[in-house]
Structure formats: structure tokens, C-alpha cells
Amino acid sequence: MLYPGEELTEAAGYPALVRFEPGRAGLPVVVFVTGGGVLGRVAYGPPDGKAADFLCHWLQEEGFPSLVLSYPIDSPGVFDAAFPQFSVTNWAEQSAEIIARYVDQNGLPANAIVLGWSMAGRIAEPLHAALRARGKGIELFVAMAAASALPNTLPGLDQLKPAASGLAAIKGAYLDWLLQCLANQNQAAGHLVLDGDRFTREMTGDFPVGLAASAKRYRDGAFVSDPAGDALDVGTAQYRAFPPLALMTHASRIDARHALADRSTWGVYITQRLCETLVFSQPDKLASLSPEQWALLVEHVRGAAEWLSANLPGNHMFFLGENGARTTVETLKRLRQTAADVTGEIERLMT
Template identity: 70%
Template sequence: MGISDLNRRQFAALTAATAATWPSAGEAEPATPVLYPGEALTEASGHPALVRFEPGRPGFPLVVFITGGGVLGRIAYGPPAGRAADFLCHWLHEEGFATLALSYPIDTRGVFDVAFPRFSILDWAEQSAEIIARHVNGNGLAGNVIVLGWSMGGRIAEPLQAALRRREKSIELFVPMAGATALPNILPGLKGLQPSPSGLASIRGAYLDWLLLCLADQNRIAGRVVLDAETFTTEMTGDFPIGLAASAMRFRNGTFVSDAAADAREVGASQYDAFPPLALMTHASPIDARHALTDRATWGMFITQQLCETHIFPRASNLSALEPEKWALLVQHVRDAAVRLSVTLPGNHMFFVGENGARRTVQALKQLRQTAAEIARETARLAT
């Protein structure tokens, strides 16, 4: 049942243990949600979500866009007044892919009117997996999906794979896009986030300023305004649950506290064999220096470990019997894998915004998908 079909006060009451609601006493009831064409509000795993699905050509897999911190999935398909060709989903559809853009509940008044300050990575994964399975089953799609995890969305890789497998689905390829990894304390600046009155992490200040700087730079690269700051701020951004951020913080007793152990468990930081196949898209912009400088190293470790855990370590007893030449080829092949599965694209943290960036991103995805399949086959061959 869609959340738009529910009485909003009843929904808030049912989730009162984990939710804060607005508006406050004395204010008017929230207006009917303002949705873009093709969008729908739904409920999955006990929480509301904003979704946009577009079918593709027969035989093509579903590509799922998992958005980042405090930004709706609208960043992947743009506003009604925008040019579709300036956004990612347009070019995915041009290539034949079905697309599903997912947005967890954030403080965007035109969409959600219930806040979930304790919404966790595991909640996020379960919600996303339920919605993905619903669309796969309802549209006769293959159960092996491609996932693009933008920014904070990179942290969902392992728990989403686990949640999908419980629904007899899986991830063919997970591609972090300037994405945070499961490693702790990679983005220490996020520890400066403070709770809003609803208990969500407030994006006002440095965090939102940085997002707007990225957007302005993408507009500059495009040579025109692809997405204006006002539309982005008012229709696509909002305060978000701190438990999703790459800061190991949790909302407890009205404040944010550090819990690195819980965070590591939820994101599966050491469960290398449980990660889906991985590939990376990043950039080289100083506006987002941390991702530009560290993505290839941090994700390279997970790419290599996942490859070994899946294709090599289960055959460990056979490795000593390999001919020296074949072993040397395997060693070099694995060392090169993370490089081959990583692409650096022009632009910044929003490199996929703007026609050229969106088109390049889809072409990079096609190449990474082909490379990932080739590397998996070659690894299995060399290890036997």
C-alpha cells in the first residue's frame, strides 16, 4: 500500500517509537505531497520512500540508483522543467536499461512529513531491497540488478546484497559513484553534523554549501544552468538520518553519539565475502578532495578482497599446485583488477549531472560491466 493511501497521522502513530513528526502544534496540516511525473510514494519495511521506475527494453537488467546524504533520488532524473538529457536516468533508458531511483525519508516538506531520526543502514537496505524485489517481480525483470551507490549510498553495498539475497535476488554489479566505503572514519568532517529539531542531521551550513558548490561547478562545466540552486535546495535536499552518514554517529536521547562498532556491523565492514561484485566511478576534482584522493585506494581494497573471497580463496587448496607461470599470471591479474574496475570521470562529486557527464557515466557503466564479467571469468580460470 502506498503511503499516500495511508492516513498520515496513523502512520506517524504506528512509528512513534522511531519517528518525529512535523508540523508542530498550531501549524496547518501538511499539504498533499508534490510529486514529479513518474514518481510515487510507497511504504516498504515500515518506512515511506519516494520511488521512480521506468521500464527498459526486454533482456536488459534493472539499474537502481541509491542516492546520497540529504539528497533525493531526483538528482538522477531532474525536475519537470529540466532537460531530461541532462540527467542520468535519461541515458540509462536510451541504452535500454530499466531504472529505479530510490529516496529514503528526509526532511523535504513537499514529499515526506514524518522524520525517522533512528532510520539505520539496515533499515535502508531492507527498504531498498523490498522495493527492488517488488519492481523486479512486478515487471518480469531479471533478479540480478545493477546498483549505482552515489556518495553515502556506497555504504549500502553489503547490507543491500544480504537483504536482496533473502528475497532471492542479487546484485550483478555494485558501482559506488564517489561513494563512501564501509571503512570507519573516512569522512571525519561529517562528525560536525548537528541534530535538527526533528532529530535528523541538519544539512544547513557547510554541508549544504559544499553540495551547492559542486552543483555550481557542474553548471559551469556544462556552460549553462543544468539545475538551479533554488530548485535543488528546496525540491531535492533535506535533513537526513545520521545513522546513514559515514561518521559512525547514532541518534540517541536527543543527540548524536559515536558508535563505531555498531556502524561497522551494519555496513559489513569486514564481511568481504558478502559484498557484491564491485567497480568504481570517481573524479579528480579538488572541490571533493577526499574522494578524489582516496576512492581508488579504499574501494580498491574492497574490490580486491571481494574478488579473492569469491573466486580464489575457496580454491586455496589448489593454488600450490598451479604451474609457476599460471600463478604469476593470477597474481598480476588480481593486482590489476582494481585499476581496471575503476574509472575517473570529469567533474566533481556530481559528475553525472549535465548532459556530457550523464552520458559519460552511462558509457563508463557499460564498460565496467563488461570488464567485471571478463575479470571474474579470467580469475576463475587462472585459479583452477
């Protein structure tokens, strides 16, 4: 049941589905971390699909090595066991172990670029910490229509119910909405990028509730609320510990919550991280800035969240279809350069 190029591996005590493609020497690996209840196959498509309709094709065209990670979900033929207590911490440790393994095996730069789609936005801080513990890191974490570490921003997920396996059931929760997003992307592409039935059958499944942006945990056969534990898991208040951040979102009413709120929720973390890591850590230098330097610092810090945010055509699955996939990679290249420029200018002012 595996697609060509896929590998089942184990890391941090749990199984994972992995697909790696090498790239041009010197470029960092781009890691796609998938969201809730969807395999990373959505980034590269089925073997008989049109490669140009999927993200990994365009990463390859630009020379980037790519690594796509799927944590264990209820997907027959891929994973043969359920892990309802799998947590964000487990997710981060597993992902970091696999990333470090591929970086070392292929002589890649130590700092990866990470694309965190949907619920995978919640992995930003713990993944960075887990990678740093292994001597690696994140050059840039790009949230793709993603949940942030802020609590209570996706209240609809409070309706998740446990399946018999103890995993969170996506049918009756948000699978129909994902299929609506997919149908919309197919329509925009002008052809069938990915069949809805095949997407459901080969790329989705029930998933561990602890990964959801709902602050729930699986205990004794039920889902219970644990907002304090969730905030610790995702590093809600650990601004300094986040990696460099950027955002890709959209303006589709099909995914209204991300369309309306992503820039504000991720703007908090983009701005606070820059302040905590580059400015507030040097109070003496901050106090000695000239009025001209201070004005430039204000301009760059205030503008960072806007400059590091991109609005792409499409919906929650904006990276599907040739135009969407290609535009996503073009935007990634621009955001990568912008992130380096913003950081470099603030560092120059604070030197």
C-alpha cells in the same frame, strides 16, 4: 508536490519515494541509490528540466530499466514525518524490498546493477545481503564518489548536528559544498542544468544521522558515537559478503577527499572480495597452480582495482549535465563488461 512518474510507497515499515522506467527486455534494472540528504531526483531532474542533462535519460537511451530510490528525509511535500533512528540496516531492507518488488512485477533479471552515490556506498554489503534473502542479488555495485565501509574516512561528518526533528542538519554542514559542486557542473555544461535554489528546496533535506559515514546514532535527542555498531551495519570486515564492485570517481579539488582516496579505499574491497570469493576459498587449487597460472592470477588480481575504477570529468556530482550523464552511462557499460571479464578470467584460472 510529486514529479511526474514518482510514487510514494512503503517498504520495510518506512516511506520511500520511487521512480521506475521500463527498458529493453533482458537487461537488468539499474538502481540509483542516493546519498546523504539528497533525493534521488538528482538522477532524473525536474519535470521542466532538459532530460539529456540527467542520468536516467541516458540509461533509457541504452535500453536499461531504471529504478531511483529515495529514503525519507525532511522534504516538505514528499515526506510528512521524520525518522531520526532510520539506520543503514533499515535503508538496505527498504531498498531490497522495493527492488525485489519491481523485479518481480516487471519480469526483470534477478540481479540488479546498483549505482551507490556518495553516502550510498555504505549500503553495498547490507543491500546485497537483503536482496539475497529475497532471492535476488547485485550483478555489479558501482560506487559513485562514494563512502566505503572503511571507518573514519570522512572526518568532516563528525560535525553533523541534530535539527529539532532529530535528523542531521545539512545546512551548516555540507549543503554549501553541494551547491558549489552543482555550480561547477552548471558551468561545465555551459547552461543551467539545475538551479541551486530549486535543488535546495526540492531535492535536499535533513536526514537520519545513522546513514552518514560518521558512526553516529540518534539516541535520546542527541548524536552518540557507535563505531562498533556502525561496522556491523555496513559490513566493514565482511569482504566475502560484498557484491561485485566497481568505482566511478573524479579528480576535482572541490571534492578532494574522494578524488584522492576513492581508488585506495574501494581498491581494498574490490581486491579482498575477489580473493575471498574466488581464490582463498579454493586452497587446494591455489596450491596446484603452475608458475604460469600463478603469474596470470597475480596479474589479474593486482590489476582488478585499477581496471574496475574509472575517473570521470567533473566533481562529486559528475553525472549532472549532458556530457557527464552520457559519459557515466558509457562508463557503466564498460565497467560492467570489465567486471565480467575479470571475474571470468580468475574463475578460469581457478577451475
